[in-house]
Amino acid sequence: MKSNEMVPIKPCKHMEALVSSLSDGSLHGAARWYTMWHLRVCSQCRAALEGFKTLRSRLKSFQDAHSEPRIGNQEAMLKKMDEVDKQFKAEQGVDPEIKCDSVG
Amino acid sequence: MRSEYMRMLSDCEGKLQRTAYYLTRSQTDAAKDLVQNTVVRGYEAYLRGQFTPGTNMLAWLQRILNNLFLTDENHRKKWETARSAEAPDPLLAVKAGIATEPEAALLSNIFSEPVEKALMELSYEMRVCILLVDVDELDYAQAAYVLGIPVGTVRSRLARARIRLHALLCKQEIEQE
Numbered sequence: 001m002k003s004n005e006m007v008p009i010k011p012c013k014h015m016e017a018l019v020s021s022l023s024d025g026s027l028h029g030a031a032r033w034y035t036m037w038h039l040r041v042c043s044q045c046r047a048a049l050e051g052f053k054t055l056r057s058r059l060k061s062f063q064d065a066h067s068e069p070r071i072g073n074q075e076a077m078l079k080k081m082d083e084v085d086k087q088f089k090a091e092q093g094v095d096p097e098i099k100c101d102s103v104g
Numbered sequence: 105m106r107s108e109y110m111r112m113l114s115d116c117e118g119k120l121q122r123t124a125y126y127l128t129r130s131q132t133d134a135a136k137d138l139v140q141n142t143v144v145r146g147y148e149a150y151l152r153g154q155f156t157p158g159t160n161m162l163a164w165l166q167r168i169l170n171n172l173f174l175t176d177e178n179h180r181k182k183w184e185t186a187r188s189a190e191a192p193d194p195l196l197a198v199k200a201g202i203a204t205e206p207e208a209a210l211l212s213n214i215f216s217e218p219v220e221k222a223l224m225e226l227s228y229e230m231r232v233c234i235l236l237v238d239v240d241e242l243d244y245a246q247a248a249y250v251l252g253i254p255v256g257t258v259r260s261r262l263a264r265a266r267i268r269l270h271a272l273l274c275k276q277e278i279e280q281e
Contacts, residue, residue: 009266020263026259051270058273059219062219080144084147
């Protein structure tokens with residue numbers, strides 16, 4: 001075994017969702033308490049928790065490297081939005097921009 | 105109204121684009137269309153007061169995007185089924201983002217980054233959970249809202265998705281050695 005990433009995640013079947021949720025901090029209350037208790041006695045689930053954490057940090061770096069691409073054809077989109085404005089005005093009899101002013 | 109909407113949208117558009125890119129399995133044009141349709145549909149709904157101020161705009165737009173994607177997929181699948189009765193073409197399934205396992209493996213060769221490659225091999229249900237929770241950092245309740253499923257289902261589906269994704273990454277590492 002060369003690194004932590006080489007070990008497949010294999011928690012006890014009934015603990016899969018619990019250990020996964022614990023790894024991202026979304027487990028609370030009795031479920032968290034039970035999972036923590038189980039981890040104390042189960043090395044397989046402890047290893048799985050580490051695997052989930054490794055995966056999350058990998059996804060985090062993936063997220064950082066692949067963030068914020070821009071919408072392609074802004075012009076076509078704005079045209080479609082103009083049509084929505086026109087339709088809204090025709091249906092409601094209110095200009096969306098004026099509606100904005102009255103709200104603001 | 106529009107300037108307010110566009111201001112809120114500016115925080116989300118990159119994430120929407122990324123989700124669309126991975127849902128459509130990198131079909132750039134399809135991803136752009138999906139995001140544009142989401143933005144326009146979202147604007148229509150926004151004008152009608154369907155967005156609740158103070159709630160999460162990204163989750164709201166992701167829900168619209170996901171619904172549009174699924175509707176589009178259903179239409180495409182029906183078309184593919186009708187078409188495959190005439191002349192089966194496995195590449196069409198890949199292009200349509202409904203690839204079976206060997207086809208997905210073929211498609212994954214397009215991607216060089218290991219995580220990206222592995223992500224593309226996941227089923228839609230698994231991929232979208234990873235994208236929403238682990239990449240876009242929505243909480244489980246928000247992801248459940250986007251997908252229209254119970255929080256418990258998100259929790260279990262996400263666990264299975266992470267296990268599968270990790271297994272695919274392990275497999276890649278073994279193959280590289």
